Amino acid sequence: MGHKAGFVSIIGKPNAGKSTLMNLLVGEKMSIITHKAQTTRHRILGIVNDEDHQIVFSDTPGVIKPHYALQESMMHQVEGSIVDADLILLVTDIHEEYDETDVLKKLEGSLAPVAILVNKIDQSDEEAVKKKIDFWQEKLKPVAVFAISALHDHNITAVMDFVREHLPEHAPYYEKDALTDRNDRFFASEMIRAQLLKQYKKEIPYSCEVVVTAFIEGEKLYRISAEIIVERDSQKNIIIGEGGKMLKIVGTYARKDMEEFFQRKVFLETFVKVIPDWRDTKNYLKKFGYIN
DSSP states (O other): OOOEEEEEEEEESTTSSHHHHHHHHHTSOOSOOOSSSSOOOSOEEEEEEOSSEEEEEEEOOOOOOOOSHHHHHHHHHHHHHHHHOSEEEEEEETTOOSOOHHHHHHHTTOOSOEEEEEEOGGGSOHHHHHHHHHHHHHHHOOSEEEEOBTTTTBSHHHHHHHHHHHOOBOOOSSOTTOOBSOOHHHHHHHHHHHHHHHHSOTTGGGGOEEEEEEEEEOSSEEEEEEEEEESSHHHHHHHHOGGGHHHHHHHHHHHHHHHHHHTSEEEEEEEEEEOTTGGGOHHHHHHTTSOO
């Protein structure tokens, strides 16, 4: 048996637990996780290597009906990951009311084998789990159905074994020591965005983008500057807070996350900038990496 390698796409609706699962499978904190839906905006690759395998996992934005250009580009990323996939892991929430129409539509025409992962079973009972498994076996006739709890690391080893078994024989696509296709600037911006999602309510975090404008790597200290982009002056005032209090909280928590991630001391400075309607402006979406 030769070396096996392949692309494994993790798809599903918002808040199904895709990012938690991805981080578990990869063994690194690649994707930001919050209790809010639509946390993931980019397709993020997490690469798992051993002597005989290279698994390229792809965490994707949750499948939604897009309402503006940013969301359209997010859905294009989902579609791209399905086209590229050698294997698809469809993550569904045990509480989902059997309405996965949007997700199933995305799978139409894909020839990649699909495994269903029924997540959050720790919040349910055996009868409901069995009912959900039966539904999916009837609905999609997948290669396999797994009942999992990504939060509690339940049945994840079985998923990994299944993935390894179903990879095609292929040479590695990336260097064997590679962990992701993303650079440190990207992860720094995502750590700031995670804090925006955690610290602010309602629409505010969804109107924000984070751009790292400087990333200087010293031996003992990283100096990082970032702009938080918002769409309106009123949002800028909320992000900054009275006397800069809220922005300081975001910066403090993001810096701590960065120091843990980069294993270096970090000096972080953040600024807030208004760009009206950036989420619906193609030029800005291209500049921010949402459109190729």
